[in-house]
Amino acid sequence: MYDLHDIVEMKKPHPCGTNSWEIIRMGADIKLECQNCGHIIMLSRREFEKKMKKILKKAAQ
Template identity: 65%
Template sequence: MEEKQFALHDVVEMKKAHPCGTNRWKIIRLGMDIRIKCEGCGHSVMLPRREFTKKMKRVVTESGD
């Protein structure tokens, strides 16, 4: 299985929706843990990289960097 590619400031779609109703998140920190921010309500969550890659569906928009 190919490894998912993502970068800082990418907007990603998660498999499950956030309680606010959207499933689009912006990556705001990369490392061993990944912090993502909800595009709907602004709530941020930190996930271990392994858990994030399991829960991520696809990259919606890539950063311009």
């Protein structure tokens, strides 16, 4: 399961060329920040779970 500050891979890459995103906010919506260009997007939890491919790196506990 994913958690705050995990780095995740989405099914489609961002136009800047990278495919890794950091989860920076969790709730009913999930806010993601691109690890390459810093662009921030917000997805509903349902949409995020559909578009997420895998967890690349777990947040340090």
